[in-house]
Amino acid sequence: MPMARKRARAYDTAKIRTAVQAQLGNVREAVRTLTPEQLALRTRLGEWTVRELVAHIGMAVTAVHRALDRPAPARQDAVLLDWPFATSASSAAIADFTRGLAQQHPDLDAYLTDVDRTLTELLDTHPGTRLLETNAGALPLADYLVTRTVELVVHTDDLSAAVPGLDIPYDRQALAACTRLLADALAAKAPGGSTEVRVPPYAVVQCVEGPKHTRGTPPNVVETDPLSWIRLATGRLTWKDALDSAKVSASGERADLGGLLPVMS
Template identity: 40%
Template structure:
């Protein structure tokens, strides 16, 4: 197996398991799943949204290989270009949370086991058909690691939980985010350069996503 794909796959598995562990940690009395978590999302909504980082892998995989040369950063570029409706994104998260049912930890465990097993049986060049184009699995999967790491962190913050993401998952997420920094718009590049070298500060809320 390609060593890079093995690293990506291991990072995805580690991030998925951390997500499941976090949901179990949050499921303690009084387990306020309807409490606010992030913006307009409740904890349940955010669990639902985060679960889509797994479910979309399963949903978008197709038979056969792909010869796509698109990179992980190209996925984010395509999503930005598609101007996804924030209200639709929010509602998909809420619906995914409802679809997980009453027992969130058990449902998330089931999703994690099923999707990681699916990924384990596919090759780096497996074809992934997304609403914004085709990717090889080895290029799409890192974007799911980013989503899992970032939003599981959001869940832990909302629940007042300590603990860091698995290093392999963090490293993979940083590879993607580093690529996005290098791919930043020309107007942002000079400021990013000075900020990353400690010579200025980024504006509150700035994101490369």
């Protein structure tokens, strides 16, 4: 499993909590407008319908609830940047759980409202240092909340893509945290200093083995916008399609990231 070699990025716990709940609120507002026909639409996530995708968004948040229901691990044995590389292992179980949730909660607005209410209660009760057993290992609650921004932002984009005209806003802090975590995961996956990846205004990372850049204009530069980066990092957008559609610019012989993407899937 790739591990970060540099000092981990620090996140403001209070801002991350606000961001998670704000983005969940944005999803709730959008879900309230969906018709039965729209809920039955297919998404870009295999066989999932919009209804199942919404149920999954709630499930991603209540992963916090389920982790807090279990005893705290004795010690931390993972770091935040382990999480992006641990998500695919449980994908089949997640799909089954999601379909069950969609059947159990026909009123999705009520479901998401309850998820938000209970999350508030739990976060008011437990400190950010409380350890959780997660799919990546034992992590502090504060770190695990950062991963929820990725789940919420990525699946907000999936939801908007599935329903024509559904333009769900992104909380700025949630979008920033998601962008930064996925950029840092790339740097952990391909450590080095030969290539600079820029995702303005939220992230700049150095990666890829080779001659290290120290001053002036880097010889290898990749630049894209936050949503395009998130789609690349999670397999929603291929490197070739991003280049062909000018969603990403890449210059230099070490600026081809196609073999390193997606970072998580």
